[in-house]
Amino acid sequence: MSFLTFLAQQQPEPVQRVVxxxxxxxxxxxxxxxxxxxxxxxxxxxxxxxxxxxLWLVVTMLSLGVLxxxxxAPFLGFVQIIVYTGAIMMLFLFVLMMVGRDSSxxxxxxxxxxxxxxxxxxxxxxxxxxxxVARALTSVEPAGLAEANATxxxxxxxxxxxxxxxxxxxxxxxxxxxxxxxxxxxxxxxxGRDGKPAKKTQKELVEERFQxxxxxxxxxxxxxxxxxxxxxxxxxLPDGSVSEESLFEVIEATDKSTLSDDVADVAGTGHEADAHxxxxxxx
Amino acid sequence: MTQHVFAAEIGDTAKLLADDPIWLILIKVVGIFAFLVxxxxxxxxxxxxxxxxxxxxxxxxxxxxNGWLQSLADGLKLAFKEDIRPVLxxxxxxxxxxxxxxxxxxxxxxxxxxxxxxxxxxxxxxxQLVDLPVGVLVVLACSSLGVYGIVLSGWASGSxxxxxxxxxxxxxxxxxEIAMGLSIVAVIMFTGSLSxxxxxxxxxxxxxxxxxGWFGILLFPSFVIYVVSMVGxxxxxxxxxxxxxxxxxxxxxxxxSSLKFALFFLAEYVNMVTVSALATTLFLGGYHAPxxxxxxxxxxxxxxxxxxxxxxxxxxxxxxxxxxxRLRYDQFMKLGWKVLVPTSLVWIMAVAVIRTGAIQQLxxxxxxxxxxxxxxxxxxxxxxxxxxKVQDTKGVPLAGSGFPVxxxxxxxxxxxxxRKVKVANIPKDTAAVTTGKEAE
Numbered sequence: 064m065s066f067l068t069f070l071a072q073q074q075p076e077p078v079q080r081v082v083x084x085x086x087x088x089x090x091x092x093x094x095x096x097x098x099x100x101x102x103x104x105x106x107x108x109x110x111x112x113x114x115x116x117x118l119w120l121v122v123t124m125l126s127l128g129v130l131x132x133x134x135x136a137p138f139l140g141f142v143q144i145i146v147y148t149g150a151i152m153m154l155f156l157f158v159l160m161m162v163g164r165d166s167s168x169x170x171x172x173x174x175x176x177x178x179x180x181x182x183x184x185x186x187x188x189x190x191x192x193x194x195x196v197a198r199a200l201t202s203v204e205p206a207g208l209a210e211a212n213a214t215x216x217x218x219x220x221x222x223x224x225x226x227x228x229x230x231x232x233x234x235x236x237x238x239x240x241x242x243x244x245x246x247x248x249x250x251x252x253x254x255g256r257d258g259k260p261a262k263k264t265q266k267e268l269v270e271e272r273f274q275x276x277x278x279x280x281x282x283x284x285x286x287x288x289x290x291x292x293x294x295x296x297x298x299x300l301p302d303g304s305v306s307e308e309s310l311f312e313v314i315e316a317t318d319k320s321t322l323s324d325d326v327a328d329v330a331g332t333g334h335e336a337d338a339h340x341x342x343x344x345x346x
Numbered sequence: 347m348t349q350h351v352f353a354a355e356i357g358d359t360a361k362l363l364a365d366d367p368i369w370l371i372l373i374k375v376v377g378i379f380a381f382l383v384x385x386x387x388x389x390x391x392x393x394x395x396x397x398x399x400x401x402x403x404x405x406x407x408x409x410x411x412n413g414w415l416q417s418l419a420d421g422l423k424l425a426f427k428e429d430i431r432p433v434l435x436x437x438x439x440x441x442x443x444x445x446x447x448x449x450x451x452x453x454x455x456x457x458x459x460x461x462x463x464x465x466x467x468x469x470x471x472x473x474q475l476v477d478l479p480v481g482v483l484v485v486l487a488c489s490s491l492g493v494y495g496i497v498l499s500g501w502a503s504g505s506x507x508x509x510x511x512x513x514x515x516x517x518x519x520x521x522x523e524i525a526m527g528l529s530i531v532a533v534i535m536f537t538g539s540l541s542x543x544x545x546x547x548x549x550x551x552x553x554x555x556x557x558x559g560w561f562g563i564l565l566f567p568s569f570v571i572y573v574v575s576m577v578g579x580x581x582x583x584x585x586x587x588x589x590x591x592x593x594x595x596x597x598x599x600x601x602x603s604s605l606k607f608a609l610f611f612l613a614e615y616v617n618m619v620t621v622s623a624l625a626t627t628l629f630l631g632g633y634h635a636p637x638x639x640x641x642x643x644x645x646x647x648x649x650x651x652x653x654x655x656x657x658x659x660x661x662x663x664x665x666x667x668x669x670x671x672r673l674r675y676d677q678f679m680k681l682g683w684k685v686l687v688p689t690s691l692v693w694i695m696a697v698a699v700i701r702t703g704a705i706q707q708l709x710x711x712x713x714x715x716x717x718x719x720x721x722x723x724x725x726x727x728x729x730x731x732x733x734x735k736v737q738d739t740k741g742v743p744l745a746g747s748g749f750p751v752x753x754x755x756x757x758x759x760x761x762x763x764x765r766k767v768k769v770a771n772i773p774k775d776t777a778a779v780t781t782g783k784e785a786e
Contacts, residue, residue, distance in 0.1 A: 114501060118439070121494070138540075141483040149490025150520060153497065157516050160501050160509060217479055219540055 092133045100126035113159050117152060124148045135208040138219045283309045359543030360477040362463060362470065370466060374475045378455050386615040390417035393664045400668040421608060429604040434504030443502055444602065444609035447495020451616040454488035457481040458623045459546050461633045461648030473633075473649065474543065481542035482530055485624050486523065489579055492617060493519045496581075496588060496598045499610070503601035511597030514675065515581060515588035521682040522578035522585075528690035529571040532697045533561050533628050542624075546632030558636050562629035567693045569629045571686050573662070576621040578682065580614065582663055584670035585678060592672075622659035623652075630655045 085093075099122060106119030124147045132140035212218045226234055263271070272279060283298040283306050298309035319326075366374075391406065391414055398405025407413035431440060461473035478484060493516060500512020534540055537548040551559040562569040578585040589597030599610045626632055632655075633648030673681070699720075703713060 112436075114436075114439070114498075118498075137478055137480045138483070141480050141487045144487040145483065145490050149487065149493075149523070153490070153493060153516055153520060156494075156497055156501070157513065160497070160513060219479060 089133055093130065096126040096130050096133075099123075100130070114156065117155050117159060121148050121152050124152065135212055136218065138222055358547065359459065359462075359472045359474060360479070360541065362472045363474065363477050366471055367469065370469055370471060371475070373466070374473075375456075378475060379452060382452060382455060382616045382619060383612070385619045386612055387417045387421065388414075389615050389618065389660060390420075390611075392660070393667070396661070396664045397668045400665075424608045424611075425605050427604040429606065430601075432504055432601050435601065436502040436504065439498050439502035440601075441606070443495050443499035444606040444613070445495075446498065447492050447613040448609045448616075450488035450491040450495075451613045451620060454485045454620045455616075455623065457484045457542050458620070458627055459543050459632050460623075460652050461646060462546075462644065464645050464648075472543065473646075477541055477543040480540045482534065482540050482545070482624075482628070485620065486527060486530075489519070489526075489617070489621075490523060492613065495610070495613065499602065500588075500598040503598075505601060507594045507596070508598050508600045511588040511590075511594045511600070514594075515598060518581070518585070518587060518678070518682075519579060521679060522575040522686075525571055525575040525682055525686035525690060526579055528687065528694060529568045529575060530628060531690075531694050532565045532568040535694075535697055535701055536561065536565065542627050542632075546627055546634065549631040550634055552637075558631055558634070560629060560631040560634075562631075565629070565697065567689065568697075569625075571690050571693075572625060572629065573659075575682075575686060576625060576659075577663065577666060578678070580617045580621055580663075582614075582618065583667040584672050586672060587675055587678060590672055618660060618663055619656065622656045622663070625659050626652060626655040630658075 103119045103121070103123030103126065107116045107123065110116040110119055125144065128140045128143040128148070130140075131137075131143060208218070211221050215221055215224070294311060295314050298306040300306050394416070395405040395413070405413065406416040409416045409419045431437070456475040457478060459472065459474040459477070463470060464473050465471075466473075496515045496519075497512045500508040500510075500515070503509070533545060537545045539545065539548075545561075549558070549560050553559045553564065557563055581588050587597075588594075589599065591597075594600070599607055602610060631651075633652040635643045635647065635651050637643075699716065703716065708716070
């Protein structure tokens with residue numbers, strides 16, 4: 064709740080916003096969220112359980128989303144939460160839960176030179192990151208969003224205009240990529256029923272049952288029309304005879320002597336516990 | 347064209363809220379929290395009473411006046427019950443899940459405009475905690491975070507039924523959130539703003555002189571899609587598959603007890619109130635009275651209209667629960683992906699065309715041409731659709747009721763081929779179970 068109220072306070076007249084000063088509230092929020100995001104990232108790396116790993120990543124994404132909101136990009140912040148934490152991480156979790164909670168990584172290397180390649184690529188990526196961050200911190204003049212948020216339809220409107228004019232090609236390209244990926248996944252996951260007829264619908268099954276002249280209703284359950292509702296009691300037909308369809312083959316095939324204790328219990332002829340006895344019977 | 351489509355940069359409500367002192371914000375926070383908790387207690391009771399009336403029984407009527415304190419007593423009792431954690435449960439996630447499901451539920455309500463401009467303790471303010479330029483997205487974001495609670499609870503319980511419930515829930519909420527988001531798009535196109543305050547403000551006028559200019563009337567298809575997907579989103583009957591008690595025991599909260607279970611309960615009802623309040627805001631004109639230009643349309647009166655409309659949606663929830671049986675999972679998914687999503691996509695296209703026509707001030711001839719093109723497209727599509735398969739004549743004739751019945755001239759077969767049941771041929775005296783009469 065606090066960041067919302069904080070945001071509410073951050074909405075004075077748009078003209079009064081100063082572009083490149085960090086307000087106290089923003090600094091506090093940064094020093095709370097920054098370490099949290101970092102902790103989430105580290106936790107993701109070092110957590111043993113895959114689901115815990117995913118949860119730590121969620122923490123990082125949420126912190127980043129809130130940081131965007133504080134830096135006057137509320138649309139980006141909430142879309143980050145909806146898309147990344149809401150949809151993408153949820154799909155991750157979905158898959159992890161399907162795979163099972165105890166699945167752990169195998170330590171056997173399947174691809175040769177995997178570690179070397181990973182290390183090289185990792186170092187390269189780190190160099191790129193450091194380079195761009197260093198450039199952003201030194202030579203780039205921060206423009207701030209105050210002016211953009213105040214003109215031409217505000218934050219959301221401006222993003223929409225940019226997306227559908229200047230960056231239209233990149234936008235369409237990304238959507239084409241995503242659609243291709245989704246189609247590919249569907250084709251890979253689709254299990255064709257080669258040569259087999261399609262699965263029958265409920266209606267077709269019912270009609271088939273009538274046409275074949277089989278028993279239309281369900282098979283009588285044990286105990287129907289009988290004197291007891293035990294599974295072991297056969298159903299009686301209207302003329303009093305035993306309906307063979309209702310007999311349970313396992314029970315029928317069991318020798319009576321193996322059940323003699325239970326029969327005695329039910330009949331009340333077996334051993335009766337004395338409710339007042341302090342000890343069990345001596346025998 | 348683009349300039350005047352968007353509403354003002356910062357809405358009137360946001361300006362009004364910007365100079366709220368901190369104590370007023372605190373009062374509003376506490377007020378919203380109290381409102382949601384009281385609504386939860388009220389809803390549980392109301393639901394039980396209404397469903398009871400629908401089933402011709404009195405419902406809870408012992409605790410408090412007319413039984414209205416029953417849910418409070420139940421809640422207190424729940425808090426003092428034993429807290430059980432299964433051996434196989436994941437300790438931290440099991441604890442975290444109910445908390446995660448509860449917090450976003452409360453958070454989402456902060457952007458709902460409860461009433462317009464009011465005077466609170468000498469301060470002019472709006473009865474709304476915050477009016478963000480992306481208000482509607484806040485509710486969507488919160489609902490997408492709330493699913494984590496359900497999914498994690500199912501996973502962390504370490505037993506199969508909750509896991510199945512969690513998987514169902516994840517698929518369900520993601521699917522229905524798409525339909526929900528698409529149904530909101532039309533409203534946003536009409537308003538030109540994502541802020542809830544602006545959306546309510548845009549519904550103040552009347553159309554045709556007497557109808558209120560609510561988006562529920564102007565954008566009726568969106569309204570229907572939103573209402574359906576809001577039931578799916580909150581896991582309520584007939585879409586309560588994640589906790590289907592006849593299939594999954596209790597679904598995701600099977601292993602939960604005591605306060606943790608109470609938190610899930612609370613989150614579910616708070617979510618219901620939130621989506622109902624959002625439906626009020628988006629489609630039923632929020633705090634506006636059904637007529638315009640009256641003193642009943644100002645100040646604190648808005649609270650009355652808002653709560654009334656929200657209660658209408660909450661009653662709808664109860665009514666649905668009392669009426670409809672639970673959908674099968676594949677039917678449910680089919681409804682979401684094959685009906686709601688395509689319908690709302692087509693509807694958004696239609697709204698976009700209408701909006702463009704309205705903004706561009708087209709001449710009558712141009713409008714007629716546009717109409718002709720649309721009709722032509724519809725005809726083209728209808729020609730391209732394959733014909734319905736001819737029913738095979740060998741099939742069993744169906745009666746008017748849709749049930750297959752045997753033909754009238756049916757000759758009863760001599761002996762129906764019975765299922766071959768292997769019955770052990772055991773002499774009578776050694777049969778394991780007697781028919782009862784023999785015992786005498």
